[in-house]
Amino acid sequence: xxxxxxxxxxxxxxxxxxxxxxxxxxxxxxxxxxxxxxxxxxxxxxxxxxxxxxxxxxxxxxxxxxxxxxxxxxxxxxxxxxxxxxxxx
Numbered sequence: 001x002x003x004x005x006x007x008x009x010x011x012x013x014x015x016x017x018x019x020x021x022x023x024x025x026x027x028x029x030x031x032x033x034x035x036x037x038x039x040x041x042x043x044x045x046x047x048x049x050x051x052x053x054x055x056x057x058x059x060x061x062x063x064x065x066x067x068x069x070x071x072x073x074x075x076x077x078x079x080x081x082x083x084x085x086x087x088x089x
Contacts, residue, residue: 004059011063041069
């Protein structure tokens with residue numbers, strides 16, 4: 001089981017096109033502390049280096065969301081992607 005499966009499952013249940021979660025809320029969802037690297041915007045960037053597997057990025061993409069760390073450094077915006085963007089091509 002991936003540490004971020006709970007985040008994937010949480011996102012998959014969301015009906016809204018966009019939501020913002022604090023690091024504290026994400027930690028509550030996954031039942032663990034986020035690593036220090038989560039403070040870097042690049043750690044959340046779902047469009048960066050797709051050849052390098054990162055579990056938090058895979059969880060977001062599997063749920064159909066793009067993740068972007070917000071400028072406040074303490075929250076992450078999750079934006080639902082259109083279905084055609086999730087298909088390989």
